[in-house]
Amino acid sequence: MQHDQKLERRTILKAAGASLAVAGLGATATACGGDSGAGDGTVTIRYAWWGAEDRAQRINKTIKLFEKKYPKIKVKTDFQPYPDFWKKFNTQASGGNPPDVFQNAVAFLRKYDAKNVLLDLSEQVKAGNLSMDGFRAGLDKFGEIDGKLLGVPVGSNSMALVIDKPVYTKAGVTPEQGWTWDDFDAAMKKIRDKTGRAGDSGMYGVMYLYDLYLRQNGKAFFTEDGLGFTEADLTDWWTKAKKGVEEGIYTDAKKVAQIKPKSAVAAEIAGGEFTWDNFTVRYTAEGKSEYGLAPIPTTDGKKTGQYLGSLMLSGSKRTQHPKEVAQFIDFMVHDPEVAKIMGYDRGVPATQAQYDAFKPTDEVNKAIAAYEESLVASGVLEPITPHPNGADICEAAFLRIAEELALGKRSVGDAVKQFFTESKTALGS
Numbered sequence: 001m002q003h004d005q006k007l008e009r010r011t012i013l014k015a016a017g018a019s020l021a022v023a024g025l026g027a028t029a030t031a032c033g034g035d036s037g038a039g040d041g042t043v044t045i046r047y048a049w050w051g052a053e054d055r056a057q058r059i060n061k062t063i064k065l066f067e068k069k070y071p072k073i074k075v076k077t078d079f080q081p082y083p084d085f086w087k088k089f090n091t092q093a094s095g096g097n098p099p100d101v102f103q104n105a106v107a108f109l110r111k112y113d114a115k116n117v118l119l120d121l122s123e124q125v126k127a128g129n130l131s132m133d134g135f136r137a138g139l140d141k142f143g144e145i146d147g148k149l150l151g152v153p154v155g156s157n158s159m160a161l162v163i164d165k166p167v168y169t170k171a172g173v174t175p176e177q178g179w180t181w182d183d184f185d186a187a188m189k190k191i192r193d194k195t196g197r198a199g200d201s202g203m204y205g206v207m208y209l210y211d212l213y214l215r216q217n218g219k220a221f222f223t224e225d226g227l228g229f230t231e232a233d234l235t236d237w238w239t240k241a242k243k244g245v246e247e248g249i250y251t252d253a254k255k256v257a258q259i260k261p262k263s264a265v266a267a268e269i270a271g272g273e274f275t276w277d278n279f280t281v282r283y284t285a286e287g288k289s290e291y292g293l294a295p296i297p298t299t300d301g302k303k304t305g306q307y308l309g310s311l312m313l314s315g316s317k318r319t320q321h322p323k324e325v326a327q328f329i330d331f332m333v334h335d336p337e338v339a340k341i342m343g344y345d346r347g348v349p350a351t352q353a354q355y356d357a358f359k360p361t362d363e364v365n366k367a368i369a370a371y372e373e374s375l376v377a378s379g380v381l382e383p384i385t386p387h388p389n390g391a392d393i394c395e396a397a398f399l400r401i402a403e404e405l406a407l408g409k410r411s412v413g414d415a416v417k418q419f420f421t422e423s424k425t426a427l428g429s
Contacts, residue, residue, distance in 0.1 A: 041072055043321050045328060048078040049103035050085035055345050062338045066331050073324045093117050096318060101325045104314040109143065109150050110389040112314075119315035122149040124326030131330055134351045136308070137376050142384065143312050151312030152329050155278075155347025158306050158375055159208055161294040162280050163272040164265055164287075167195050168294075171271070175294035177378055181213075184297040188249035191271040198251040201264035201273035204241045205402030207395060208309075209274045211385065212296055213237070215305030220385040226427050227394070228385070231416050238405060238412045245406075253406035262286050276309070277371050278347045281364050291364075293371045306375060307384040311346045348372050393426035 049059065056079045063075045078099065080088060085103075092098045098117060112118050124130045132140045132149070136156065143151030161175065168174070171194045173187040188199030203209060211221035220228040244250035251270045264270035266287030272294070283291040296304045313332060315325040332338055336357030339349045344365050349355045360366050375381055397419055405415040 042074060043072065043324055044074040044076055045100040045319070045321055045324055046076045046078065047101050047328070048080075048085070048089065048099040050080055050082045051103075051345075052081075055079070058342050058345055061341050062332065062335075065335070065337055065341075066328060069331065070324075070327060073321075073328065075328070098316040098318060100319040100321060101313055101315050101328055103154075104151050104312045106142070106151075106309070106312070106384065107387050107392040107395055109145050109314075110387060111392060113145055113148070113150055114389045117317055118148075118150045119317045119319060119322060119325065120148040120150065121152065121315060121326060121329070122147075124322060125149065127323070127326075129323050129326035129330065131334060134334065134353055136348075136350060136352055136355060137381055138383065139308055139310055139350045142308075142310050143314070145386075151314045152333055153310035153312050153350035154333055155342075155344070155350055156308040156310050156372065157276045157278045157347040158308055158372060158381075159212055159274060159296055160277040160280075160371060161272050161274055161296065162265060162283060163292050163294050164268075164270075165290045165292045167191060167197060167271040167289070170195050177295045177374070177380075178301045179295065179297055180301055181297045181299060185249070188244070188271075189247075192248050195271065197271050198264075198269060199249045199271045200244070200251070201256055201270035202241060202245060202250040202253055202406065203274065204238065204253065204406040205399045206274050207398045207402075208276075209296075210237055212305035213299075215382070215385065216299040216303050222385050222387050222391055222394075224386040225388050226429050227420075227423055231420055234416050234419065235412060238402070238415060241406075242412060253403070254408075257407065265291070276347075277368050278344050280368060281344075284364050293367055302380075304380045305382065306380050307382050308372070308375075309347075309384065310350060344368060388427060390423075390426035390428065394423045397422040397426070 047063070049055070059079070060077065063077065067074060079085075089098065089102065093112070093115065109118070121130055125132055130152070132152070135153065139153045139156055142153045143149060163175070168191070171187070171191040173190055175187070191197060191199035207221065214220050214229050214233070219233070222228055241250065245252055251264050255269055256264045259267040259269065263273065263283060263286060265273055266283050268287070268289070277293055280291060280293060296306060298304055313329045315322065315329070319325050333351055334353055336353055339354030339358040342349075343358055344360065348369060349358060360369060401410065401415050401419045404410045405412065410418070
């Protein structure tokens with residue numbers, strides 16, 4: 001569930017102010033789904049992903065390794081910033097010429113499955129061209145939809161609370177697994193009163209945090225065919241977010257907007273904020289303090305609602321080379337050398353072999369690994385909630401409308417009604 005990753009996705013998640021200016025590498029489209037093959041038996045597959053220049057350099061190195069192991073398979077590459085990627089992909093898919101293999105996310109699985117775009121990789125598993133063994137913490141099931149394998153995870157991440165550790169220490173706050181939302185609210189007030197800083201950057205538009213809160217209370221943001229919460233639920237959430245700003249325990253979104261693209265935590269106007277665990281590397285790069293990862297608050301002291309999310313690799317149903325696509329995906333998720341090159345760029349490696357192959361030496365990535373290990377050990381992880389066809393449109397609407405609310409352009413009531421109106425259209429309900 002990442003975009004590029006350390007900045008773009010976070011920017012999208014933090015619509016109230018909380019991860020790309022990159023030129024794409026041109027890729028030449030040939031026959032539908034890739035080249036038909038050379039006379040010597042060599043075939044070419046097209047691989048597309050979103051991300052920034054650093055990711056592109058890493059991925060290109062892994063492709064060289066793949067082509068060395070599979071000299072009869074050549075890989076043409078194409079990368080774009082996140083929004084540009086999907087614009088181009090939609091155009092290609094509509095024209096019957098999507099890339100053979102591409103980076104994907106859970107919000108798009110049902111959408112493109114419904115459009116008959118995605119290759120069911122389960123047949124390639126049966127044929128022995130792709131192994132789904134050795135995945136961490138149930139990630140092997142992450143890309144399964146209605147009995148079809150539509151995506152294979154390449155990395156994992158989970159929601160966390162990133163904190164400015166000296167600020168928390170000064171306020172006398174020590175977050176622990178199982179702390180409640182009441183504990184969290186009390187901590188935010190302590191930070192405000194003892195440090196003069198808002199406790200959190202604000203939670204208007206952190207959709208995936210709201211999903212966890214709903215899951216803690218027996219609901220979810222999405223069900224298989226729609227939204228899993230009511231207008232009254234969202235009204236309560238956004239009213240609480242607004243009240244937090246008024247009380248000074250959450251940062252005013254207008255202040256957060258002024259310091260973009262720097263984060264509110266690194267800019268020292270918030271003591272912490274909720275984001276994906278593998279985005280924490282950006283705080284050290286941006287700020288001067290020491291940052292850490294804290295557990296997600298709970299409703300009952302036990303259930304966090306968390307799951308391991310993941311970027312995935314998917315294949316095109318129109319590819320002329322399903323075997324080679326499967327071999328490529330298998331290599332990218334299992335080969336230890338790939339993990340050493342990619343590190344945590346796309347999250348913590350999804351397979352145990354790659355997880356063991358890359359041992360971070362810096363404190364930030366060590367903390368990310370320790371955080372995910374703690375989630376597994378504590379037993380809080382659950383299966384991810386299904387995302388219906390249209391989930392991506394709902395997600396974009398939530399983030400946009402939340403930002404308008406946070407900046408004072410909408411009332412809570414108007415924002416809630418607008419979101420549900422747009423979501424019903426997107427979901428066909």
